[in-house]
Amino acid sequence: MNVRPCARALPVTLVLFLVACGWDGTPATGAVEGPWTSETETRGDTSIVRTLSGSVWGDTMILVPELSIGALESPPPLVFGRVAALDVGADGRIHVIDSQAGEVRVFSPSGEHLLSFGRFGEGPGEFGRPDHLRVLGDGRLVVRDQAGRFSVFSDDGEYLSGWPRNTGFVTNTPFFVDSLEHVLSPDLPDGLVVHDLAGSVIDTIPPPSLGYDPPSLVIELEGGRASYSVPFWPNEVWSMTQDGRPLVGVSDRYSFNLSKPDGTVVRIERVADPTPIHPEEAARAREQTIEAIHRNNDPTWQWDGPDLPDSKPFFWSLRSGSDGTIWVLRDLPAAEVPNPSWDPSNPDDAPETLWRSPAVVDVFEESGRYLGPVLIPPSLNWSFPFTVVNREWVVGSRVSEGGYPEVVRFRVTPRGGLDPAPQVGS
Numbered sequence: 001m002n003v004r005p006c007a008r009a010l011p012v013t014l015v016l017f018l019v020a021c022g023w024d025g026t027p028a029t030g031a032v033e034g035p036w037t038s039e040t041e042t043r044g045d046t047s048i049v050r051t052l053s054g055s056v057w058g059d060t061m062i063l064v065p066e067l068s069i070g071a072l073e074s075p076p077p078l079v080f081g082r083v084a085a086l087d088v089g090a091d092g093r094i095h096v097i098d099s100q101a102g103e104v105r106v107f108s109p110s111g112e113h114l115l116s117f118g119r120f121g122e123g124p125g126e127f128g129r130p131d132h133l134r135v136l137g138d139g140r141l142v143v144r145d146q147a148g149r150f151s152v153f154s155d156d157g158e159y160l161s162g163w164p165r166n167t168g169f170v171t172n173t174p175f176f177v178d179s180l181e182h183v184l185s186p187d188l189p190d191g192l193v194v195h196d197l198a199g200s201v202i203d204t205i206p207p208p209s210l211g212y213d214p215p216s217l218v219i220e221l222e223g224g225r226a227s228y229s230v231p232f233w234p235n236e237v238w239s240m241t242q243d244g245r246p247l248v249g250v251s252d253r254y255s256f257n258l259s260k261p262d263g264t265v266v267r268i269e270r271v272a273d274p275t276p277i278h279p280e281e282a283a284r285a286r287e288q289t290i291e292a293i294h295r296n297n298d299p300t301w302q303w304d305g306p307d308l309p310d311s312k313p314f315f316w317s318l319r320s321g322s323d324g325t326i327w328v329l330r331d332l333p334a335a336e337v338p339n340p341s342w343d344p345s346n347p348d349d350a351p352e353t354l355w356r357s358p359a360v361v362d363v364f365e366e367s368g369r370y371l372g373p374v375l376i377p378p379s380l381n382w383s384f385p386f387t388v389v390n391r392e393w394v395v396g397s398r399v400s401e402g403g404y405p406e407v408v409r410f411r412v413t414p415r416g417g418l419d420p421a422p423q424v425g426s
Contacts, residue, residue, distance in 0.1 A: 030332055030360035030373045031060050038368070045263070049368025051270040057372035061363075063380070063394055063410035069094070069111045070406025077105055077113040080405040083397040085385045088322065089135040089155075094395060096407055097143070097385075102127045104143065104157070107407075117157030118143075125151060125159030132174045132386075136181055142197070144175055150183060152197050163199025174386055178244025179261075208238040208246035210257070217305030230306050231285035232277055234313045241320040241366075251313035258326065258366060268326070268368045274311035275331050281355040282308045312357075317383065319361075323390035325371070326364045329382065331357040363391065374412060 034054035041048045071078045081100025088094055092109035102120035107113055118127050128147020135141055139155030144165075151162040167187045176184040176192075182202055187193045194203040214235045217228045229235070234252035241247060241258070249256025255269045286308060312331050319327040334357040342352045359376040371391060376382055379398040387396035394410045 030358075030375055032373055034058075036370055038370070040368075046257075046265040046267050047368075048267045048269060051368075051370040053271070055370050055372030057414065059372065059414035059416050061372060061374040061412050062415050063374065063377055064413045065408050066393075066411045067111050067409040068400075068406050069096075069107055069408075070400060070404060072402050072404045075113075076101070077116055080397075080407070083381075083385055083405050083407060084130060085132045086388060086395060086397065086407060087133055087135045087141075088388045088395050089139055090137060091139070093135075094407060094409070095133060095135055095141060097130045097133055099127075099130055102130065104130070104133065104141065104153070106157070115157050117153065122148075124162055125153070127151075131172075134175070134177050136177065140197075142175075142177065142183060144185070146170055150175075150185070150195070150199070161198055163195060167193075172384060176240035176244050177242075178240075182244070184240065184244055208240075208248035208257075208259075210236060210248055210250055212236045212250045215306045217303075228305075230308065232282065232309050232312050233306070234309075237315065237318055239318045239320060241326075242322060242324065247318045247320065247326065249315070249318065251315050254314040256315075256318060256328070260366075266366065266368055268364055270362065270370060272314065274314060275333055275357075276311050277309070278334060278336075278355070280336070281334050284351070284355055315362075319386075319389060321363075321390040322388060323392075324366050325389070325391050326366065327374075327389050328362040328364065329376075330360060330362065332360055333357070375415075380408075380410075 032055045035058065036054045036056045037052045039050050039052060069078065070080055073079070080096070080098050082098060083096060084099035085097040086095060093114065094107045094109070096105045096107070098105060103116050103118040105113065105116045118125060118130070120127060122128065127143070127145050130143055130145045132144040133141055140160065141153045141155070143151045143153065145151065149162050149164045152160045154160055165185075165187055169187055169189060171186050173186040175186065178184060181197060183195045183197070184192045184205070185195065186207065188204070191204050191206055193201060194205060196202055214233050215230055217230060219226045219228070234250060236248065236250050237256070238246065238248040245259045245261065247256060247258055254272050255267060258266045258268060260266060286303065315328045315330045317329040319329070321327060334355045336353045337356050339351055339354045341350045343349055358378070359382065360373050361376060362373050363371040365371065380387065380396050381398060382396065385397055387394055392412055394412065395407065396410070397405060397407050400406045
């Protein structure tokens, strides 16, 4: 059997990650020291919980692999072509979409393959480009197919219902499920379409917004114009909780809003220093993301857009955990590292070095309590497919050292080696 409990020793890549340094030579550990201290204030229907220092966990967490599913040579259920999406049910079963095989695979909490269902096609229960799924509280699954429909399955893989996606809009943004088990799907550029599980449209709602409009660089082209985001410029970041409540913030400051079930708002803030951008890192980003693209059309074109900021946004994404925790992705200082794709015989094809930033997530409770930081190993695919998180474990995908895809469950563990489960004081 090719399901492997992982060794207790940390993998080499994770060890290197923990001791990496930023461009100013400061160890990129993401450490937060001391007990959690905070202040609270109320403005109208908004309660503001501001972390001043420290954390509840009192340590920086790391992700230690405890279960790995995947193999290079094995029966098909354990060989993944492309892990496109995954989710974990309340019973701990791990559900995986293999988009290359066109099917959903279900594994026990110990990694045993239980069943597979679905196949390529256009009929009920069949897939074209399945890319996201959610497991409901009773074990039913909702699967999105970018080729044209949503499908609902029982916990044993029986097709129950489905409805077409009557839009040509394609997005990597996941769909969400609210407390009434309505599907909130970003099927429009400026809105979420709300369906019940029979496929009826209940409503169309705008995505969460604070009204922020970031600057952009607009380039006139023959026959039209192109608009580009300015690298490292703060943006409006939004998501939804596991029961469909809005999460939204503007990343020019460490602050975001969480809507509560009663309609009031908790604004979660943290006093933190921004992550600086090395001038060469900024110049590289500007050259690669905008200047090189436009100079293919006009070799004389010069940058005339907004200046790049001196520091990075305070966060890049907001994620809701299966236990109600909130995970805030941010960067540590970047370092210049060798580019494994660089070819000295063809130096114009790729740069000799790359700027890479170790990633860390700050974990909060919905009350605003700051639990602490969790370091993300560079091998973990954090956003595509979306990882499934809670305060005890993280389930995601990565490419193994052997070069094949695998699904891994990590244990959230203090770097000091203590059990993070106890939650003491506030």
